Amino acid sequence: MTFDVDTLIERNPSPRASFALAREMMVERGDKSDWDLLHDLHYKAEALPFGPRFWRLRLFDETIGVIVTGSPKGMLRERHLVFPKLAPGAGETKLTNTNRYLYINQNFRVISRFVVDTMYRGIGVGYRMMNLVSRMEGNTFMEIQSSMSKFNLFGQKAGFRFVEPMNANKFDAGMKFFRSHFEASPQDYLAIVGEIEGKSPAAAAKLVQACKDFYLRNSALENTGANRERGAARVAAMSTVEVIKGIQQMSLASPMYGVWKCPDPKGSVPDRLPILQFDRQGPNERLKLDAPQ
Template sequence: MFLDTETIIERNDNPEPVFSLARDMWVERGTKADWDLLHDLHYKAEKLPIGPRFWRLELYGETIGVLVTGAPKGMLRERHIVFPNLKPGAGETKLTNTNRYNYINANFRVISRFVIDTMYRGIGAGYRMMNLVSRMEGNTFMEIQSSMSKFNVFGQKAGFRFVKPMNANKYEQVMRFFRSHFNASPQDFEAIVAEVEAKSPEEQQRIRDLCVDFYMRNSALENTSNGGAAMERRAAQMTLRDAIKGIQQIGLASPMYGIWKCPDPKGTVPDRLPLLAFDNQGPNERLKL
C-alpha cells in the first residue's frame, strides 16, 4: 500500500558553488618535507627565505598545498609608505636602528612561497589558506611581495591591502647596464645567456665577471648581508646565469607589496583549522570558531 507523499522543491536565489572536498581540508603546521614534495610546482624553487616556517594544506593525510613564511626584510620602500614611522631618517643611531629591527622581527612575517597542487587550484583554497595561516602565525602584521598579485587577486581576497606598484629602485641602472653590454632585450633571460654563450670562452668569462661585479655592487640583499670573505665567496661561486638572473631581479622585478593586520589577539588561534573556517567571518574580522 502506497501512502501519499509531498514533494518540496526549494530554490536558492543566491546559490554559491561549493567544492565538496573543501569540507575535509585542514590547515596545519608542516615541515620542509612538505615543501620538498611540491616545490617543483613553484617558479622560485631554488631557495627558501631566512627563518622559514612551513604550513600545509592537508586532505585525508596528504599534503596538497604548502605555504612558507619568512623573516621580513629590515628595509623596504613600500613598507615605509604604509608605516612612515619605520622609515629611517636623519640622526639615526645604532640604538634606533637596532630597535627598528627588533620591532619588525617581533611584529612582522612575510609570505615567501606558496603553492597549491594543480589538482586543487581554482576552488578558493589559496586565499583561504593564506588568511588562516596569517592568523595562525601569531604576528601583528603579515606582508607579501608578489608579482602575481597584479594578475590574480588571491591576496586581495585574503584581506591584504596593496600599495600601488612601483618600478624597482635600480630599474634605470639595470636598463643602462643591459643596453650597454647586450643586444638582447633586458627582459629576455635566455636570449641574453645565448648571446654570451655564442662568444669565445675568454669573452664569456669577462662578461660573467662584469655581471657578477655589477650585481654585487647593486644588490641590496648582498650589501645588507655579511660582507668580507663571505661576500667574496658568494661572488666566486656565481655562474653567468646566476648573475644575470640576479641583475634582472634587482632591476626589473616589481612585485606588489601587500599588508594584512591580524584582528585576533595573540595566542587565541589554534594550530590547526579547517579550511572553511575562513568563511565564518570577513577576512579582516576576528576569527569565529
C-alpha cells in the first residue's frame, strides 16, 4: 500500500522569538517588601534613593522584577547638557535656585534601582518594564544614570536617549590621591583595604583618616542638601571599606546619563499594565490602550 503525502515547508523571513509566560506578566505598584525580596541580586543593595517608589513585575503571584524610582538630583552636569536652561549661570539668586529645584521635582524622576530575577533575564522583560514604569510614574521626564548602559542596551530599547559618557568630576583629584597613598590599583578596593590593614595600627589609622578627610572635602553627596549638616559625623562613622568605596564612586564612576520624555498626558496611564503592552506602540509613542489584549 502506498500513500501520497504532501510536505509543506514554510519559511518566515522575519522570525521573532517569544516567551509564552510573558502573556501572564503584569507591571504594577509594589512596596519595599518587593525590593527586599530581590535586592540581593543588585550590586547596590545597601541603600535606597531619597523618596523611593516601588514597582514590581508579577508572574501570577510571584514578584520577578523590581524597579525603584527616586527623586532626582538638583544639579547634574549631564542633565545640563540636555537641558541647558536648567544649568546655573551668572546672576543666580535663592529664588532662581529654589524654582529650579521645584521644577525638577515636579517634572523629573530617576530610575535608581532595577533588578530582574535571574530566571527571567534575557527574554526582554527589562526594557519593557522600564518603559512602562516610566509612563506609569506620571512625570514628564524619566532619568537614568547607569554604567551598565555602556554594555547592555536595555535603556536604549526602552526609548531612552543617552549623552556621551564622561569622567567623574573628581577623576583627576581621585587618581592623584590614590597614587600618592597606595600601591594598589585605584579600582581594586579589596587590595587597597588589604594595604591599609597590612600597616601598623597607628599608620593604618592615619591613612584611614586621610581617606575620610579627602572624601568629606570632595564629596558632593556629603556637602549638598540636608547632608551638609551631618556630613562630618556620617563620614567619621564610616568603616574603611565604606570610605574607600565612597572615594571610588566619587572619582571613578562614569555612568551614562539617559532621559526619556513621556508622550502620554499626565493621569492617563493606569497603574497596572501587562508587560506586552510595550509591544502595542513605539517606545516613544502614546499608549494604545484600546488595542486588543
